[in-house]
Amino acid sequence: MAIKIDKKIVSYSVHKADQAENKAAAPAADIIQMHETLERPDVLIGSTYKLKTPEHVSAHAMYITINDIVLNEGTEHELRRPFEVFINSKNMDHFQWIVALTRIMSAVFRKGGDVTFLVEELHSVFDPRGGYWNKGQFMPSLISEIGDVIEKHLIKIGMLKSNEPDEHQKKLIEMKRAELENAQRQSEDSADEESSGGQFPDTAELCTKCHHKAAIMMDGCMTCLNCGDSKCG
Ligand SMILES: [Zn+2]
Numbered sequence: 675m676a677i678k679i680d681k682k683i684v685s686y687s688v689h690k691a692d693q694a695e696n697k698a699a700a701p702a703a704d705i706i707q708m709h710e711t712l713e714r715p716d717v718l719i720g721s722t723y724k725l726k727t728p729e730h731v732s733a734h735a736m737y738i739t740i741n742d743i744v745l746n747e748g749t750e751h752e753l754r755r756p757f758e759v760f761i762n763s764k765n766m767d768h769f770q771w772i773v774a775l776t777r778i779m780s781a782v783f784r785k786g787g788d789v790t791f792l793v794e795e796l797h798s799v800f801d802p803r804g805g806y807w808n809k810g811q812f813m814p815s816l817i818s819e820i821g822d823v824i825e826k827h828l829i830k831i832g833m834l835k836s837n838e839p840d841e842h843q844k845k846l847i848e849m850k851r852a853e854l855e856n857a858q859r860q861s862e863d864s865a866d867e868e869s870s871g872g873q874f875p876d877t878a879e880l881c882t883k884c885h886h887k888a889a890i891m892m893d894g895c896m897t898c899l900n901c902g903d904s905k906c907g
Pocket of ligand 1: 898903
């Protein structure tokens with residue numbers, strides 16, 4: 675069917691095949707998504723994470739509280755989404771930056787959509803003084819460690835996938851571990867096994883993926899005994 679256009683074309687939009695179907699399939703316009711005009715309920719579900727950095731980074735622990743809102747509760751569209759974040763500490767050194775950071779993060783949370791990019795943004799912040807070690811994990815900065823906490827939370831509420839090694843990676847880790855132990859036994863002295871107190875060998879290098887000092891060279895391949903990341907697995 676031909677349509678004669680006798681007026682000036684002032685705008686256009688591309689018709690998407692699934693647009694009409696979507697409208698039909700979801701008559702429930704009452705599915706609530708996260709958006710900034712959503713009113714804050716009186717009660718939110720909170721999780722508080724304690725972040726204890728080494729003394730020279732911050733003498734006092736930080737407490738990171740993330741409050742979640744539950745949307746469409748009790749329906750099949752039930753969603754738990756972060757709504758606001760607060761950071762408390764006795765340490766006032768970083769106070770103004772922390773307040774600015776948490777306000778901006780809360781605003782991003784309330785905008786809705788995919789907020790998981792925040793984790794990557796925070797992880798990519800490097801402290802010009804060189805970062806630090808916390809429980810066997812290298813932290814490029816305090817901000818990056820805050821990113822870790824946010825990531826942990828988003829995994830908990832199902833917005834991000836867990837970075838636990840999968841079945842394949844677990845097998846690889848076990849295999850590499852066994853190989854390494856064998857090799858160590860053959861090279862006689864296993865006296866200083868526990869010297870670093872860690873679960874990874876002293877010779878392990880920093881894994882670029884999980885930032886644990888757990889990557890070992892075996893059969894010409896770097897393999898991480900913590901997260902299973904391997905260049906040839
Ligand atoms: Zn790793």
